[in-house]
Amino acid sequence: MNILKKVWVLAEKQAALGQLCAGGRQLGEEVSAILWGEKEEADQAIRMGADKVYRLGVPRPENLKEDYVETIQKLLQEEKPDALFVQPTKRGKLIAGRLAAGLGTSALVDAVEILTDGDKVQIQHMVYGGAAFRTERIQPQTAIVTIGTGVFTPLAEDSGRQGTVIEVEFVEPAVKIKLLEKKSKASAEVNLNAAKRVVGVGRGLVQQEDLGMVEELACLLEAEVGCSRPIAEGMNWLPKERYIGVSGAMLKPDLYLALGISGQVQHMVGVNQAKVIVAINKDKAAPIFSQADYGIVGDFYKVLPSLIEKFKAEH
Ligand SMILES: Cc1cc2nc3c(=O)[nH]c(=O)nc-3n(C[C@H](O)[C@H](O)[C@H](O)COP(=O)(O)OP(=O)(O)OC[C@H]3O[C@@H](n4cnc5c(N)ncnc54)[C@H](O)[C@@H]3O)c2cc1C
Known part of the structure; x- marks a missing residue:
């Protein structure tokens, strides 16, 4: 389809990143991933379909990932992608909302399908507990969209793919979130x-x-x-x-x-x-x-x- 020029993706887990990159490739000419982590994870994002990776690095002990909102916002303001696809973890949703507020736009949530109308991003999401769909669009700004797992199928990793890794400088947030306590979850992880x-x-x-x-x-x-x-x-x-x-x-x-x-x-x-x-x-x-x-x-x-x-x- 390639209706959009620049699609950006933001995910905390590599599996979700692979799916969002695949979605980006379906709709956009150029896919950029924003990620935390080491260089190896950035290289993997390229193998999974990203053309560019904006690497935020590994958060310092005194910072939470939430403290990177200003850093990401600055990137979005400079690069002006058509859409930012966000993995809807609790943190992802929080970041999506804060980015939308910071950019003076809205976040479209829980998309089960991404549609386009001309060069505008539209999403469908379920309402009334899944009994109906609603189509929504924002324009003309960067569309910030949270997309759950299973909407896009990840592409097979391609070790021959070339891409660029851009190291991003951390923008100190005006107000930080303070982590009070961290507890591990009793239930086993399942994917x-x-x-x-x-x-x-x-x-x-x-x-x-x-x-x-x-x-x-x-x-x-x-x-x-x-x-x-x-x-x-x-x-x-x-x-x-x-x-x-x-x-x-x-x-x-x-x-x-x-x-x-x-x-x-x-x-x-x-x-x-x-x-x-x-x-x-x-x-x-x-x-x-x-x-x-x-x-x-x-x-x-x-x-x-x-x-x-x-x-x-x-x-
Ligand atoms: C806003 C909202 C969101 C919701 N989100 C979800 C959701 O994400 N996921 C979800 O699952 N539900 C969700 N629900 C609940 C959903 O509406 C149903 O109530 C639920 O899915 C029913 O679960 P069930 O099929 O296990 O139970 P039931 O509807 O009670 O069905 C049990 C079935 O088991 C059969 N059965 C009984 N004994 C046997 C047997 N021995 N052998 C063979 N068959 C047998 C019966 O014939 C019956 O068909 C949501 C509801 C609302 C209002």
Whole structure:
């Protein structure tokens, strides 16, 4: 498409950076990444699709990444990219908002699709819990857009790609944020987006202990376990990082196997880009069957043991 001249991306994690660079390449002539880290990470960004990398370096112990807003703002004012795509971590959203305020523009949030109208950036994002889409545009300034995982597919790293790394000088912020305390999170890190196969479990699960058979099947399929929101928020049987949908993870796996999930729109928007959806549900009228490629009408407590046996026999 290459409608935009300059697309900039800002991400804290390399995986997200790869996806945003791929999006930048789809829409823009030149992609620049702003990143914290060592030179090696800057080189990797180039291999992932950036033409230029503005390297902010490794923050000094007395500085937080949030203290770089003025530094980034200065770059945006000087270079005037058409769009800045930001990974929507808590910090990313905060930085996007502050940059928008500093530049006198707005931030467009949670884009699930980037569209263009002439040389203007438009985004679509979900409203009413995923039941509808809204299209938004800002002009004529740099469009600051937060884009979640799964919207763009990262390109394969190309070790032959050439690019420029620009070392950026830190602009001391007028007001700093003071870090009071740092605690590690109890739950294990999970990256559902990296999984090629995902087994999702929903309220059909009767008790937490029964997750064992779901995990066993997932292991045989070399899949990650995901879930619907009530399983993670409410029941608290799985960590929040594992729930899929409009307010959780948005995925594009090769296979999504849904167990005891009704298929409400808020859940399905997180998986409807899976290559193959298989559903097991005891209610033949469950909405998930209208989106599934394959379906088994049945009690998954009865179906799973035979599936597990079958896959074990094939291993
Ligand atoms: C603003 C908003 C945002 C939301 N965001 C999300 C989100 O991001 N992700 C999300 O998942 N939800 C989200 N929800 C909640 C969503 O609307 C649904 O309530 C939720 O997805 C339902 O989860 P479920 O399918 O597991 O449960 P249910 O809808 O209760 O479905 C359970 C299904 O299991 C089947 N079942 C029961 N026992 C068995 C068995 N033994 N074998 C086979 N099948 C069985 C039943 O037939 C039923 O279809 C959101 C809601 C709102 C309002």
